[in-house]
Amino acid sequence: MKKIITICLFLLVFTGLSAQTHRVLFKTSYGDFKVLLYDYTPKHRDLFLTAIKTGAYRDALFNRIIENFVIQGGEHDVDIAKREAKQPELGKPRLAGEFDQRAFHKVGAFGAGRDDNPEKASFLNQIYFVVGKPVTAEYLDELEQKKGITYSKEARETYLKIGGQPRLDNDYTVFGEVYEGLAVLLEMSRTETDKADYPVKEISFTVEEIK
Numbered sequence: 001m002k003k004i005i006t007i008c009l010f011l012l013v014f015t016g017l018s019a020q021t022h023r024v025l026f027k028t029s030y031g032d033f034k035v036l037l038y039d040y041t042p043k044h045r046d047l048f049l050t051a052i053k054t055g056a057y058r059d060a061l062f063n064r065i066i067e068n069f070v071i072q073g074g075e076h077d078v079d080i081a082k083r084e085a086k087q088p089e090l091g092k093p094r095l096a097g098e099f100d101q102r103a104f105h106k107v108g109a110f111g112a113g114r115d116d117n118p119e120k121a122s123f124l125n126q127i128y129f130v131v132g133k134p135v136t137a138e139y140l141d142e143l144e145q146k147k148g149i150t151y152s153k154e155a156r157e158t159y160l161k162i163g164g165q166p167r168l169d170n171d172y173t174v175f176g177e178v179y180e181g182l183a184v185l186l187e188m189s190r191t192e193t194d195k196a197d198y199p200v201k202e203i204s205f206t207v208e209e210i211k
Contacts, residue, residue, distance in 0.1 A: 022049060023179075028062070028205040030188045033181025035110050041098040044112055044175035047124065049209060056125050057207040064197045067189050068133040069165065072113055073205060074126040080115075094121030103174040104155045106164040107132040108185070110176035122173050129178065131189040132164040143167060 022037040022045060037045040051057055057074065064072035084092050095112070097120040105111070109130040112122035140151055140159060149170055151159070159166055178185060192200040 023210040031184040041175035072128040108178035
């Protein structure tokens, strides 16, 4: 496990981070970690930065944890559905998906949750991190055929080295990645959960921009 974490951290830190302009700090009950926001997904980046300023992610919760898959936080699907059902006149506000070949679901990827809307538009205040699992070349080949996509050399090499969840690519928007403290997330992904994937012990977090 330590070897895997070391490889993950090396790749995440040295994969084009210097070109990006915004970084944020997650403070959690498990420890802290830092996230880079991609400039090539500007609408999601700016939405998240605005949400931080308005307090949407102050004392928020990680409320869905699935080992080897994702850690989800912010507003839960169930709560969003209930709120929208009570206020149908407000519609279902979403943010159009942003898909870039450089943003993919490797371990440590930071993305925006959504429901099953055909436009693949994101919820406004729900985020997730990929903890992922090992990936084979054969699996990537199958996904390329099934999804009609072609993985870049960087994406393919990264998936084969550290794993992830490539089946989510081009369906959910990735707009950042963990560049420091990945071990905190990996440890969090092993926490005990109930049948609905809620952590048995509450896991809170607060986000602030790193100036």
